[in-house]
Amino acid sequence: MVVCMRPKPYLIPPRPETLISLTSILQQSEPCLDAVVNIIKADVSLFTVVMSTANSPVFSGASHFKSLHQAVMRLGLKRLYTLTELILLRKSLSKVGRLDRFWDTSVEVAELAARLAPQLTTENPDRAYALGMLHDCGVPLMIESYSEYREFLNSNEGLNHSTLSLKERALFGVDHFTVGAEIAEAWQISDDICDAIRVQVDYPVALLNQHDEVSESSKALFCIVLLAKNISDSYRRYWRLDSPLSQSYELKPALEYLGLPDMDYLDIRDDYLDELEMIR
Structure with missing residues (x-):
C-alpha cells in the first residue's frame, strides 16, 4: 500500500x-x-x-x-x-527517467488520432494529434513531483478514471487530469484541448451532458483519442496506465456520440492494426 x-x-x-x-x-x-x-x-x-x-x-x-x-x-x-x-x-516534462515507452505510445496515439479525425469527424487532425500527445501529460509531472506516484500507478493498474482520480486526490491532493489541463493552459494550448483533457475523468457522463461548458469539439476530440488509445492498446504497446484489463474506457458511449456502429469501428480498427503490424 x-x-x-x-x-x-x-x-x-x-x-x-x-x-x-x-x-x-x-x-x-x-x-x-x-x-x-x-x-x-x-x-x-x-x-x-x-x-x-x-x-x-x-x-x-x-x-x-x-x-x-x-x-x-x-x-x-x-x-x-x-x-x-x-x-x-x-x-x-522528460526530466524523470524511464518514460520512453510512455512518450512512444503517446506519439502512436497522436498519429492514430490525427488519421481518425478526418475519417470520422470534421475536427482538425492537428488538434487531434495535439490531444493524443497531451491527454496524459500530467503523468510525468506527477512522477517528478511525488516520489510515490510511480508505485501508485503500478498498484492501481486497471482502475476506471473516475476512481483513479478520486484516489489521486485523496493521496496527492490533485489528479493527473487536472495537472495535465493546467500544463496545457500554462502553455497556451487551445481551450478545446484543455477541456478535452479534463473530460476524461467524467467519461461517459460528460458526453451525455448537453448543458455543460465543454464544447462539442472537445467531446469529439476526446472520442477520437479514445478510439486511438483502444487501437494502440489492442496492438499491445500501450503504457501501464491503460492496460488491457482496464475498464476505464468502454467504447460504446464514444461510438454512439460519434454515430459510429460497433461493427464499422471494428473494421476500421482491424485496418489500422494491419497497418501497424506491417510497419512494425
Whole structure:
C-alpha cells in the first residue's frame, strides 16, 4: 500500500524562449520562413524530431524531405508551431527517467488520432494529434513531483478514471487530469484541448451532458483519442496506465456520440492494426 507523505508542490515548466521567439515571428503579418528555420536549427533535438515527424506517414505521405525548408513548407507554419510546441513540452516534462515507452505510445496515439479525425469527424487532425500527445501529460509531472506516484500507478493498474482520480486526490491532493489541463493552459494550448483533457475523468457522463461548458469539439476530440488509445492498446504497446484489463474506457458511449456502429469501428480498427503490424 502506498503511504502518501507530505506532498511537495508541483511546478509547471514555463514556455521556453524558443517557443516564445517562434510565437513572435508567426504573429507577424508576413512571417519569415528563414527565421523560423533558423530557430528550429538552433535546437538540435528539436530539429531532429521535426524532421523525423515531418517524414512520418501521418504528415508526409509518400514524400521524403531531406531539408528543413522542405519539411516546413510541407507542414505549414501553423502545423509546425503545434508540433514544435508539443516537442518542447515533451522535452520539458522528460526530466524523470524511464518514460520512453510512455512518450512512444503517446506519439502512436497522436498519429492514430490525427488519421481518425478526418475519417470520422470534421475536427482538425492537428488538434487531434495535439490531444493524443497531451491527454496524459500530467503523468510525468506527477512522477517528478511525488516520489510515490510511480508505485501508485503500478498498484492501481486497471482502475476506471473516475476512481483513479478520486484516489489521486485523496493521496496527492490533485489528479493527473487536472495537472495535465493546467500544463496545457500554462502553455497556451487551445481551450478545446484543455477541456478535452479534463473530460476524461467524467467519461461517459460528460458526453451525455448537453448543458455543460465543454464544447462539442472537445467531446469529439476526446472520442477520437479514445478510439486511438483502444487501437494502440489492442496492438499491445500501450503504457501501464491503460492496460488491457482496464475498464476505464468502454467504447460504446464514444461510438454512439460519434454515430459510429460497433461493427464499422471494428473494421476500421482491424485496418489500422494491419497497418501497424506491417510497419512494425
